[in-house]
Amino acid sequence: MAASTEPPSLKPFTIALVQLGQVTSDKSKNLPHAREMILKAASREGGRKPDLIVLPECFNSPYGVMHFLLYAETIGFTSGQPYDIKTSQSETVKMLSGAAKETGIWLIGGSIPERDASDGSKLYNTCTVYSPQGELVTIHRKIHLFDIDIPGKITFKESETLTGGSTMNMFDTPFARIGLGICYDVRFPELAMIAARSGCQVIIYPAAFNMITGPLHWETLHRARAVDNQAFMSMCSPARDSVEGYQAYGHSMVVDPMQVSSLSHRLCSKESMNRRGTVLTQAGHLEEVVYADIDPATFHSARTGIPVTTQRRFDVYPDVSREARAVM
Numbered sequence: 395m396a397a398s399t400e401p402p403s404l405k406p407f408t409i410a411l412v413q414l415g416q417v418t419s420d421k422s423k424n425l426p427h428a429r430e431m432i433l434k435a436a437s438r439e440g441g442r443k444p445d446l447i448v449l450p451e452c453f454n455s456p457y458g459v460m461h462f463l464l465y466a467e468t469i470g471f472t473s474g475q476p477y478d479i480k481t482s483q484s485e486t487v488k489m490l491s492g493a494a495k496e497t498g499i500w501l502i503g504g505s506i507p508e509r510d511a512s513d514g515s516k517l518y519n520t521c522t523v524y525s526p527q528g529e530l531v532t533i534h535r536k537i538h539l540f541d542i543d544i545p546g547k548i549t550f551k552e553s554e555t556l557t558g559g560s561t562m563n564m565f566d567t568p569f570a571r572i573g574l575g576i577c578y579d580v581r582f583p584e585l586a587m588i589a590a591r592s593g594c595q596v597i598i599y600p601a602a603f604n605m606i607t608g609p610l611h612w613e614t615l616h617r618a619r620a621v622d623n624q625a626f627m628s629m630c631s632p633a634r635d636s637v638e639g640y641q642a643y644g645h646s647m648v649v650d651p652m653q654v655s656s657l658s659h660r661l662c663s664k665e666s667m668n669r670r671g672t673v674l675t676q677a678g679h680l681e682e683v684v685y686a687d688i689d690p691a692t693f694h695s696a697r698t699g700i701p702v703t704t705q706r707r708f709d710v711y712p713d714v715s716r717e718a719r720a721v722m
C-alpha cells in the first residue's frame with residue numbers, strides 16, 4: 395500500500411508477538427494451531443489487551459526451499475484494488491482474516507509461500523496484514539532472498555525456488571504507521587531507513603533466524619535498526635521446536651529507540667530504567683506469546699534529544715528515501 399504523506403501520530407499501543415511452535419509438515423494442523431494461538435494472544439489476562447498481533451515467518455509450512463512449491467497458495471492481492479476474502483483462493487488468508495475479525499485486532503500474518511496469481515510461475519515469501527474488520531490491507535513479499543553459505547555451518551538458498559519482491563510496504567493504523575519486511579530484509583538497512591523516513595514509527599518483520607545467525611546478529615540487528623532510525627523495531631520468530639530441518643532461533647523481540655547503555659544503566663534510577671528499557675520484551679526459544687507496550691514518549695524523547703532526523707546533510711550525500719518513495 396502506498397502510505398499517505400502524513401503518518402498518523404504515534405499513540406500508546408500494545409504488540410503481541412506469537413512465537414509459534416509446532417509448525418509441522420501438515421498444513422491442516424498448522425493453520426488451526428496458529429488460529430488458536432492468535433485467540434490466546436488476544437485474550438490476554440493481567441495486562442493491556444493487544445492492539446496488534448504478529449506471527450512469524452513461514453508459519454504454515456516447514457521452512458526450506460524444497461517445501462515452498464508444495465505449500466504455496468495463490469493470494470491474488472493487488473495494491474490499491476479491493477480484495478474479496480470470500481473468493482480468495484488462499485485458505486491461510488481466509489483463516490487469518492477470520493481470526494483478525496473475530497478478535498477485532500490488527501494482525502500481521504507472519505509469512506507464507508505465495509504462488510504468483512498471473513501465471514503461477516513465480517513463488518514468493520509473503521506477509522499479509524489484516525485490519526480488525528478482517529480486510530486484507532497490504533502484503534509484503536520478501537525483497538532480499540536468504541542466500542547464504544557459511545561452510546560447515548549453514549547453507550541456504552531461497553533463490554533456488556523463490557523470487558524476491560519488488561515493492562516496499564507499510565500500512566497505517568489509528569495508532570502508528572508500520573513498516574514491513576521479512577527476516578533477511580533486516581540486514582539491508584536501506585529498507586528500514588526508507589520506512590522511517592516515510593513516517594513509520596514502528597518497523598515489524600516476521601522472521602526466522604537460525605542457531606548460527608541468531609546468536610550472532612538477532613539482537614544486534616534489532617538494536618541497530620532501532621537506533622539508526624529512532625523507531626521501535628520488532629521481529630517475530632517461530633519457536634525452536636522442530637526435531638529436524640531448520641532450527642529457528644526464537645527470541646522474538648521488541649526494542650525501543652531510546653537505548654540505554656550499560657553505563658546509563660548504572661547511572662539511571664530503577665524507576666527511570668523501567669521507562670526506558672532497551673529490549674522491551676524478549677521470548678525464550680519455546681512457544682509463547684510476549685507483549686510490549688509502545689510508549690510514544692520514548693519515541694519523542696529519542697528524536698528530540700538526539701535530533702538526527704533534522705540534522706541530515708543532503709548537501710553532502712543524497713536522500714535515497716526521496717527516490718524510493720516514488721516506487722511505493
Ligand SMILES: NC(=O)CC(=O)C(=O)O
Binds near residue numbers: 540577601602603
Ligand atoms: N532466514 C532469513 O531470512 C534470514 C536469517 O536467518 C539471517 O539473516 O540470519
